[in-house]
Structure formats: structure tokens, C-alpha cells
Amino acid sequence: MPSLGADMEAGTLVEWLKKPGDRVVRGDVIAVVETHKGAIEIEVFQTGTLETLIAKPGQKVAVGLPMAFIRGEGEGAAAPAAAPTSQEAQPTPRVAMPPPPGPLTVPPLTAPAGVRASPAARKRAAELAVDVKRIAGTGAGGAITLADVEHAAAAPAPSPIDAMRQAIGAAMARSKREIPHYYLAHTIDLEPALRWLEEENAKRPPPERVLYGVLLLKAVARALHEYREFNGFWTNGRFQPSERIHLGVAISIGKSGLIAPAIHDVDNLPIPQLMSALRDLVARARRGGLRSSELSDPTITVTSLGEQSAETVFPVIYPPQVAIVGFGMVLERPWIVAGAVVPRRVISCSLAGDHRVSDGHRGARFLSAVARLLQEPQSL
Amino acid sequence: MTATTYREAVRTAHREALQRDSRVFLMGEDVGQYGGSYACTKGLLEEFGAERIRDTPLSEAGFVGAGIGAALAGMRPIVEIMTVNFSLLALDQIVNNAATIRHMSGGQFSIPLVIRMATGAGRQVAAQHSHSLECWYAHVPGIRVVAPATLADARGMLWTALEDPDPVVIFEHATLYSLEGELPDDARSVDIDRAAVLRPGHDVTLIAYSANVQKAMEAAQQLAAEKIDAEVIDLRSLRPLDDATIMASVRKTRRAVVVDEGWRSGSLAAEISARIMEQAFYDLDAPVGRVCSEEVPIPYPKHLEDAAVPQPEKIAAAVRALFGDHG
């Protein structure tokens, strides 16, 4: 089937005008083929004898495929007619996409100063609270794609919490290795303090109400005035007492994180202010907004595991501090008051001390001081 | 330095070219006796004679094709098509001959032809006389397209264009002819393939060509009062586009608005926006804005014509939109 036009892919044979055995001369019209433009007579380019007809009238034949065989003059075997060149593929080379040419090539995306993250990726990162800076991008030129963000969010890879866990572990291991701990515990009647607090809080609107933990902090801070060997740092083989009293307050973060940043000069803070400071500290701790000084400044730590706690806490000292005070749950217990058994709310207050700096004798008196201060809540 | 006008700069450029190179001659409607429909060629006929300053009949296809033929055969013709509006009659010669002969001949022939046309709206001359079809020409491989927006470019681009072995189409915005300014007395040619940063800035890049460069500068002034520091780029060359200058600016400012008097759909602004997306996507802090002509044939009454084409206020508003609430 000859090509009869630029866009012709196949033609339909209408009729043969020669029959097998006929002699044909180059230029003879041999058949009629139907194309979309109409019926066209097709010619032969060989001289010889028409031997075999292959295509049948009505048959559609692709351009380049044989329709008949002609035996050329002096030829033994038949030669294909109407497709004088071989049935090889198109003479044009297989179209390969040319490489992007010359000056209109899109130049490689060069790295800007900031993170290369697509708008979609950034949006998703914000939704998932993922930090794009930590993600390795798999997009063109290392850009961060939407998929990269979702992948990073799903993977529990090193989170700040885990890093913190490791840090806590290291500190606790060091503490137990280096500090000779001794432990004392004392149960304190907290009823007067709690009753006083309930009355005070009733007078205040909810945002201004004070938690009992604040009273504990204040009592510890005031008690430290007299018992200075529990407030300071062990550095360079010596104890350095601290003039000021910055209580480290243990705050839990997430499921398994713990941090103990300082509230500064607790002994001088009035209760309402101490409450605000505590609230602010807890919020910032949980948000990741602590200042580094707050983490390094505590002169002693107070840990109170709150209502989900145990009766007595046996805490571990945070080096380079030299003591840590723990409070257990508030429990209702039978108590002897003026010879009678009455229900009182009590709390266990424990002290771990660095035996290089203090001893049990002083520790016991310190705890008694705390207990005494808590009996006069209005003076805190 | 001499105080002069854009029109004068064009005329001076012609005179210098005709003096410098005997192969240069000018053809076009009313370029001779009339002195040029925009008075750009006044006096040239008297100075250089009818052989070199040829008034043509109203046969755009004929005389543009003749210009191509003359360039083929070794001359350096300047063909003036009165306006881009009439160039449509010659589009076949430009697109099918001027742009293709080098390629179709396998590099045997080049066509060192310069075509100048007035373009644009702003004089209440209605729909058939107010087109901005630069992007149609900028679309075609085989020709260069430039748009002088300043006096220096009006004077200098013609020189460079005449030295170019390939066809160069120069678009002169009709409202620029009376633009006043100063030019140094010693003539100089200017490059015709780079954009120019006319006003450096940090907050947004305004990309414009031709008469809109001025409008972009006005918008930049408005915006400066609002503490938005706009960088203004005069494209100068529409084909090829100077990607390097555009991207360097957008990487710095992270925002871009393209000003283009063509209709928005399929505009040159769309091409530039696409390139910015391809090459500076990760540097963008906002989508690329466009200020183009509205989708309407240019109307006759002034208030409607003004509303149809880019204006400084529209440019400033487009910039503000990129900043959202932060202003």
C-alpha cells in the first residue's frame, strides 16, 4: 500500500485493475484505493508479471504492507509491488524527546537562603506541628514535599521528649553515682493550711485561686532561710551556698518528660504572685518556651507528684544541687488532736540530702520547720 | 547632555544609522513627505533622498515582505509599520518568512531586518487602533522583540538592532513619543537582550515594559509612602526575556507583579509568571500577580479606556493584595 498523503495510515482496496498473469509496465495503473479524499488510482513502479494478489477488494491495508507480488523481468522470486521499499519501520528515527535545548532551558533551581518547602508542604507542616527545618526533602533539588511532611509526622523519630528522657536519665545516673543520698520523711497535718486556702479561694474569682502546692513551695523556701545547707551547689568538690532561693519545680511534660525549671526568689514572692509564676512556668515548660537560665538556676528542687502520686516520694537530687524535697498525695488519715482521734488531711514531706553537705539531724529539723510553717498558712 | 524627547531620540537614531551605513534605508507609510505619522522621521527625506527614505503604498504585506527580501539580498532596511494594529496584514510575511528563512534554509540566509511599530492604547483612538500585541511577536522563534521605554533605549536600540543579523521588531508605545528627558550628546548603542532594574527595592518586584514602566514607577512611589519598597524592572527585551535579572530580583523580594498592556489571557505576563514559578517557586512568598488589560476591545471614552488598561493604582492594589493583612 503506497503512502498517498501526509496523514494517510491505511487505504482500502476498491478493485484490482490487473489480474495475475498480466504483464505490467512501470507506470501502469494497477488498482483503485479509497482514501478519505476519494478514490485514487495507484501505479506500479516495476516492470514484470503480476504474480499474486494479496489484498482483497474491500480490505483495509496499512501503508507499507504488501498488496501484491510482481515477478520482475529476469527475476526468479517475486518482488513486492506497490511498496517498492522494504517494510522496515518509518525512515524517520524513533522520536526521542530532545533534551531541553539552549537558552530557554529552565535553569536548575538554586537554593535560597531559607528552607525549600512547597506551600502545600508548609501548610501541612503547620497543621501537624512538624518543624520543616528537620525534614530531609525528596523533591526536586532537595525540596520538601507534602509527602515528606506526612512521612515525618508519622515517624516517631527523635522527638524533643525522647531527647529530654535521655538527659534526665544521664543526670539521675550521675546523681546516684556521685551523691551520697540520705532520706528523711515527715507527715504534716495540712488541714489548717487547706482550710485557710479554701476560705481564701472562696473570696477570689477562679482565675485568681491558689493551688495548695504554692503553699508548699513557700513553706520550703522560708524554711531554707535557717537551713542553708540545703540551698546551693556542689561544685569543684565544695559546697557553695546560694544567697538566693530559686526553687526548681518539677513539671511533667507529655507522657514521659520531666523538667524542673526555677521560680526565682520564692521566699520573697507573695502567694498570689507565686501562683502566677507557677502557672506561667508550667505553661511555658509545656510549650517549650523556657529560658535557659530557668533550667540552670534552681538552688533546690521541689517535686510534688500531685494527686496521682504515692504516699511518700523518695526523690533523687539534681546535681549540682545538694537537696530535693518531695511531697506525696494529700490523704485523709486518722489523727490525734487533743487526745481525740479525728480525720485530718495530711501530706508526707520527704527530703533527700547530700550527705557531703548535710546530715539527718539537720534534715529532720528542716522538715519540722516546713511543717511548722504550714500550720500558719496566713503567714506564708 | 541635551534636553530632548523620545520622538527626537528615534529620529536621531535614524539619522545616525543612515549616515553610518549606506546599506540602511527606511520604508513605510508616510515616513517621507508626511514626516512620519508620529513625526519621528521628519526631515529625513530632505536629508537622505527618496532612494533611502521610501514612502510606500498602503501595502503592509507587500512592503514588509520587500523589506525581508532586501535584507535577504544584503541591505539593512528599517521597515516602519505605522502601528501594530496594521501589522496584522503583514503577519504572514513576518511569521512565515522573516522568522523562518534562516531555519528553513539550514542557516544559509539571515535576515537583518528591523521593523518598527507604534503600539498601545491611551489616546482614545478606539478598538482597532489601540492593540498591544507584543506577546504575539514574542511568541515566535526566529525574531527578536524589544520595547524601548526610555529615551536612551529609543536612541540606542535601533543601532544595535541594525547590527543584528536577525530580524528585530521594535515596539514604540504611542504615548511615549512626547516623553521628555535628557540624553548624552555622544550617541551610544545599548544592549537589546537584558532587562534593567530602574528602582531597587526589597519588598516586591514590579516587572513592566514600554509605557507601563512609568506606571510601575508611579505605583512604586505610592507604595513607598505605605512603607512597601518596590523594585522596578524594565524588561526592555521581550524576546528573549532576561530570566536572570527577573529571578535575581524575585529571589530577593519574594513577590512579583507583572504589568502588561496586553489582554490578560495568554499574555506575556502569563509567560513571565510561568517562568517565575518554574525558576523561583521556592522563593515566592505569594503568588505572582498580574496587571493586564481587561478582556474588552479598547473603548473610545476616556474613563472606559483608562479603566481597561493598567494604571498605577491598579498596580499598587495588586501589590497590596500580595501582603494580605500585614499590609
Added chain:
Amino acid sequence: MTDHGDKVRLDREHLLHLMREMMRIRRFEERCVELYSGTKIRGFLHLYIGEEANAVGVMQALNPKDAVITTYREHGHALARGIAARPLMAEMYGKIEGTSRGRGGSMHVFDKATRFYGGNAIVAGGLPLAVGIALADKMRGERNVTACFFGDGATAEGVFHESLNLAALWKLPVMFVCENNRYAMGTAIERAESQIDLVRHAESYAIRAEAVDGMDVVAVEIAARRAASLVRETGEPYFLENRTYRFRAHSMYDPELYRTKAEVEEWKKRDPIPFLEAWMHNTGTLHSDDLPRLEAAIAAEIDDAVAFAEAGHWEPVEDLCRDVMTPPDMRKKEAAA
């Protein structure tokens, strides 16, 4: 070698030359039919079969410094102008050895050496180019003729009128050669022109014009020599309407629904090659072995050209975008040229 005087030599040597030139074109075109059918040549193919006398006759009047511009039906003009069969065939194949590095194909043959400016696929699109080329020659004081070939269809295009007007107005040395084969693709001239006497079109632009029998190569040569002489002398344009006929379809292929077989057969009786053969017979200028000898030589030449094209190379795809603009290293050179 042709001299551009207006006297035609009718001796055996010259007549054999005319015969050979026409036969070369005929056989080349016939081979192209075969190659196109076999998908070696692609796209559009416009054959000059039947019209050979026009290109051959007119080329006798031109010298190497003249310019030629023609249409997509250009193989005959290319061969008669002196472009070799090898690069012409390679161009048909699209190979890099072609006249335009294969970039143009059948419709866009260009050759700087012979001032052959294409090969134009837009009907009448080449006429303004011819005007411009003639303008350039005139401005440089050269006495060259620009021969501009086009068909009857072109006379309907606006740019035909613009070009004739300009050529006459500015007195430019263009020899307009209208090869009137009576059909603009499928539209007969009676259905396209209110004025079918094309000479009158030219005369309306104050251009001297004459009609010529385009099937008679000697008549064409006589008219062309006279026309070219006048153009050279006066520097003014001339218009030849060569009345001719194509025996094949407009292009490969069309079923020729627009004309009858009878009409084609009628015109085939005036085939320029047998016509010249008969004339040479009658004047005793043809020897019995002339035609077979010519056929053999021409067949060899065409076989060689086909083999050359077959063995030719495809331009590498990496070079796709070359020759769109002048490369930088050539710019300075061309600026000075």
C-alpha cells in the same frame, strides 16, 4: 552555460541541452512519486510533471548573478537552476546532507550559491520577497534580474497585487513568471478569477506582460530571454503568463475530482518532452541514440542521488534548535558582511 542575450540558439547542442534538462526533471519527479509511495519522502510533495518547459525555458535567460524565487512546486526550478540532484534528493529525505540540512524538505529548498531563495509554501508569499531582492539589487546598482515564479492561484492573493504595484511603482527588475496551470489546487481558474486573462492583471499595474505557451520550451526560452533583456535594460518589471498544465494531482495525492480525465489526456498530447522530441526529429537535430543515451545518464544520476540520500544522515536531535537565530560567533561576521 547560458548567455543572457535575447537570441535563442536552436542548434542541436542547445536543443539537446533543453531536452536533457526537461528529462532530468521528469525522471526526478517520477522517482519522487515512487519514493513518496514508499514513505521515504514524507509530508507534502508537489510535482512539476508536465510543466518542465517553464523552469527550463526561463532559466536559459538567467545568469548566475540573477536571483530566483519560487513556490513549493520547485524541484524543477531547483534542478534547472543548477542545484545538484544529490543534495536535492537528500533534502527530500530530510537528511543533513540536503540543501537546507533537511530542515525544509520538498517545499523549502534554498541555495545561497545560486541565489535560490526558496521554496515558499504560502501562496504568493514569495512575491514581496522578490520585490525586496530586486530592490536591494537596484539600490546597489546591480543589473540583476529577480525571476519570481508563482501559479495562477497566487493572483487572487492581496499580496500579489501589492507586489506588482510596488515593482512597477518603484521600477524594480522583477521578472514575474506566472505558471498558469489553470488550477489553484482544486479550483479552476474560471471559478477563482473574474479576469482569467492574467496578463491583464499585470497590465493594470502598468507592467509589460505577455502570454506564452508553457508547453513549448523553445517558446518559453524566447519569451524569457526577451523579457529578461528588457528587465535588465530598463530596470523595470515584466510579467510572463506561461500557460501550462500539470499532469498529476496538485500534490501527492488527491483524487482529482475537480477535472476530467479527458482533459488531462488532452493536455498530455502537448507534453513538452515529446513535443520537443518531435520538433527535433523534424529539424533533423535528434539522433537515434540520443534519447536512450540521455535516459541512461539521467537514470544513473538519479540512482546516484537516491543512493546518496539513502546513505545520508539524520541531523542529531541535540541540534534541534540551531539556526533559529544567528549563533553568537557568527554575529560579528554577518554584521560586517
